[in-house]
Amino acid sequence: MKTFGGSAVLLDRNDINTDEIIPAKYLTEITKTALKPHLLEDLLLDGQPFDSHSQAMEDARVVVTRANFGCGSSREHAVWAFEVNDINVVIAESFARIFRQNMFNCGILAMELSKEDIDRLFQINGAVNIAVNIEQGQLTATSDEAGQDSIQCMFTLNSYDKDLVSAGGWLAFAEANF
Amino acid sequence: MGKTIADKIFAAHLRASPTPENMVLDLDVVLCHEITTPIAIMDLVEKGMDRVYDPTKIKAVIDHVTPAKDSKTAMQGKIMREWAKRHNIKDFFDVGANGVCHALFPEKGFIRPGYTVIMGDSHTCTHGAFGAFAAGVGTTDLEVGILKGVCTFRSPSSMKINISGTLTTGVTAKDVILDIIQQLTVNGATDRVIEFTGPVVEQMNMAARMTLCNMAVEAGATSGICAPDKVTAEYLWPFIKNDFVTIDDAVADFAKWHSDPDAEYVEVIEFDVSTLAPKVTYDYKPDHVKDIQELAGTVVDQIYIGSCTNGRIEDLRDAASILKDRKLAEGVRGIVTPATPAIYSQALDEGIIKIFMDAGFCVLNPTCGACLGMSSGVLAEGEVCASTTNRNFNGRMGKGGMVHLMSPFSAAAAAVTGKITDPRQFLA
Ligand code: SF4
Numbered sequence: 001m002k003t004f005g006g007s008a009v010l011l012d013r014n015d016i017n018t019d020e021i022i023p024a025k026y027l028t029e030i031t032k033t034a035l036k037p038h039l040l041e042d043l044l045l046d047g048q049p050f051d052s053h054s055q056a057m058e059d060a061r062v063v064v065t066r067a068n069f070g071c072g073s074s075r076e077h078a079v080w081a082f083e084v085n086d087i088n089v090v091i092a093e094s095f096a097r098i099f100r101q102n103m104f105n106c107g108i109l110a111m112e113l114s115k116e117d118i119d120r121l122f123q124i125n126g127a128v129n130i131a132v133n134i135e136q137g138q139l140t141a142t143s144d145e146a147g148q149d150s151i152q153c154m155f156t157l158n159s160y161d162k163d164l165v166s167a168g169g170w171l172a173f174a175e176a177n178f
Numbered sequence: 179m180g181k182t183i184a185d186k187i188f189a190a191h192l193r194a195s196p197t198p199e200n201m202v203l204d205l206d207v208v209l210c211h212e213i214t215t216p217i218a219i220m221d222l223v224e225k226g227m228d229r230v231y232d233p234t235k236i237k238a239v240i241d242h243v244t245p246a247k248d249s250k251t252a253m254q255g256k257i258m259r260e261w262a263k264r265h266n267i268k269d270f271f272d273v274g275a276n277g278v279c280h281a282l283f284p285e286k287g288f289i290r291p292g293y294t295v296i297m298g299d300s301h302t303c304t305h306g307a308f309g310a311f312a313a314g315v316g317t318t319d320l321e322v323g324i325l326k327g328v329c330t331f332r333s334p335s336s337m338k339i340n341i342s343g344t345l346t347t348g349v350t351a352k353d354v355i356l357d358i359i360q361q362l363t364v365n366g367a368t369d370r371v372i373e374f375t376g377p378v379v380e381q382m383n384m385a386a387r388m389t390l391c392n393m394a395v396e397a398g399a400t401s402g403i404c405a406p407d408k409v410t411a412e413y414l415w416p417f418i419k420n421d422f423v424t425i426d427d428a429v430a431d432f433a434k435w436h437s438d439p440d441a442e443y444v445e446v447i448e449f450d451v452s453t454l455a456p457k458v459t460y461d462y463k464p465d466h467v468k469d470i471q472e473l474a475g476t477v478v479d480q481i482y483i484g485s486c487t488n489g490r491i492e493d494l495r496d497a498a499s500i501l502k503d504r505k506l507a508e509g510v511r512g513i514v515t516p517a518t519p520a521i522y523s524q525a526l527d528e529g530i531i532k533i534f535m536d537a538g539f540c541v542l543n544p545t546c547g548a549c550l551g552m553s554s555g556v557l558a559e560g561e562v563c564a565s566t567t568n569r570n571f572n573g574r575m576g577k578g579g580m581v582h583l584m585s586p587f588s589a590a591a592a593a594v595t596g597k598i599t600d601p602r603q604f605l606a
Contacts, residue, residue: 015364015365015463017571019569019571019572019573019574020571020572020573023551023573023577024550024551024552024574025551025552027213027214027552028213028243028248028250028251028254028552029250030216030217030220030250030253030254030257032217042572042573042577044462044572067365068364068365068368068398071364071365071398072300072569072571073299073300073550073569074214074298074299074300074302074314074315074316075213075214075316076214076298076316076317076318077317079316094365094368095368096365096368096398097332097368097369097398097400098300098314098315098316101315101316101319101330102316102317102318102319105316105318105319106318158197158199158200159196159197160196160197160199160200160330163196169318170318170319170322170330171221171225171227171318171321171322171325174322174325174326174328175227175325175326177194178193178194178202178326178328
């Protein structure tokens with residue numbers, strides 16, 4: 001199975017919608033790679049435009065955010081925009097249904113943690129790195145700042161979600177099973 | 179324990195249940211449009227899987243940007259067109275015959291009680307108005323739907339919203355659903371099916387029920403759903419008259435898709451509409467809703483009447499009742515897009531198009547257009563639009579634009595005054 005985790009970007013807001021993740025004007029693209037520069041282009045954090053081209057975004061492999069992430073349109077482009085930017089895990093308190101399903105359908109992880117655990121991740125100072133162990137259902141977050149303790153959280157993926165991830169997504173799984 | 183409509187539809191379509199939580203369902207129809215389908219087609223072609231499970235169960239339309247506005251949208255249309263031809267998909271609607279998917283497909287009789295329906299579009303929940311389980315999906319789900327005729331869902335959990343009381347003049351299904359979304363919040367119904375019941379829903383026509391179900395997803399719901407009844411049977415009669423002797427026979431048959439009296443819901447909400455006022459959204463979230471009086475006086479630049487929420491003939495009639503013998507306020511642009519060619523044609527016959535034109539509106543062909551900010555009325559930075567659509571997200575109708583969602587009555591009132599206005603003053 002592919003490995004998940006890496007450098008994390010934290011987006012401190014509820015209800016980030018798919019129009020903010022990838023605006024509708026890019027839906028005319030017919031390749032996934034064309035979406036690459038536009039990830040989170042229209043995101044507002046604290047009412048301010050988010051810098052979607054920072055070094056931290058460039059390095060990111062994981063996104064941590066709050067509740068109801070990915071609400072709004074069904075566009076799988078939102079998931080592909082993460083995928084083509086090598087982000088393979090989104091961690092949130094909760095997801096909109098279609099976004100969550102789209103992530104697993106693409107064989108990548110939409111991981112739900114409790115509000116307490118999400119709060120703990122947001123409290124880490126410095127640059128955060130997150131390692132995910134799917135088999136053990138364990139996630140470890142570490143900081144590059146001296147003196148910061150690492151944080152561990154447990155998560156559960158149901159066996160079907162795991163099957164989709166190990167098959168590499170729903171199309172491959174459906175082709176083999178239905 | 180009794181079953182809900184969704185439980186019954188799931189049970190009747192169950193192909194597999196990989197875990198108790200996940201259910202793979204057989205699909206009755208797979209709906210397609212040119213924004214999310216071409217990329218699915220390209221992927222299937224690339225993987226050597228360019229097949230369709232049953233061409234008669236696939237319905238396709240070019241609706242979001244039509245006629246094409248540039249080379250990229252022209253290519254999306256071309257991919258759809260060639261694919262429909264290659265696979266002998268007869269129900270394909272192109273320029274001249276095309277309209278907004280969630281208005282066009284019901285009008286063609288493609289959605290029936292008890293059906294399972296998917297589409298690569300979040301407002302697929304609209305079709306639940308017919309007592310179907312209809313859900314928006316992403317491109318991979320769409321690909322598998324096209325290829326295999328199946329889709330996975332979490333086992334349904336239903337909530338019931340029982341709507342009672344009497345709607346007063348100028349207050350419509352749009353105002354009801356905006357108020358419900360405000361109460362539920364944007365994720366209050368996530369992973370749930372919302373069953374709309376009660377005397378108000380029973381009295382609603384199919385257009386109003388579609389408006390209600392259309393916005394269920396704005397509260398996070400998988401689908402909205404209404405029990406199929408005589409109103410449903412009458413709407414569908416031209417398409418089902420060979421299957422039943424009388425309309426009452428159809429109604430009796432549809433009853434098999436009613437929730438049992440002892441069905442269990444995760445939540446039941448009682449909702450009385452008797453004192454409900456016209457509603458409007460503010461800010462960038464569909465659950466930011468106020469009584470329209472609270473925003474009265476907010477200056478608007480553009481009026482947009484159309485979309486899968488409120489572009490039906492009933493909606494155009496509502497707006498026209500206010501616009502008749504009146505004009506757009508100075509400096510305000512009015513755009514109307516009847517949702518389908520049949521609606522357009524009906525509006526012509528009824529003199530409604532003339533009323534819009536005399537008021538100074540631009541009448542567009544049926545299309546999604548500016549609803550998603552792709553064409554035909556995109557807002558400039560700092561502009562404000564009074565709109566009958568369903569989403570007010572930041573940037574939705576154009577970067578830096580502000581969208582206030584409201585009913586066709588309210589949009590027409592704003593057209594006449596140039597400001598957000600309580601429409602009831604025109605309806606006495
Ligand atoms: S009218 Fe708007 S909301 Fe409806 S399908 Fe078209 S773009 Fe989507």
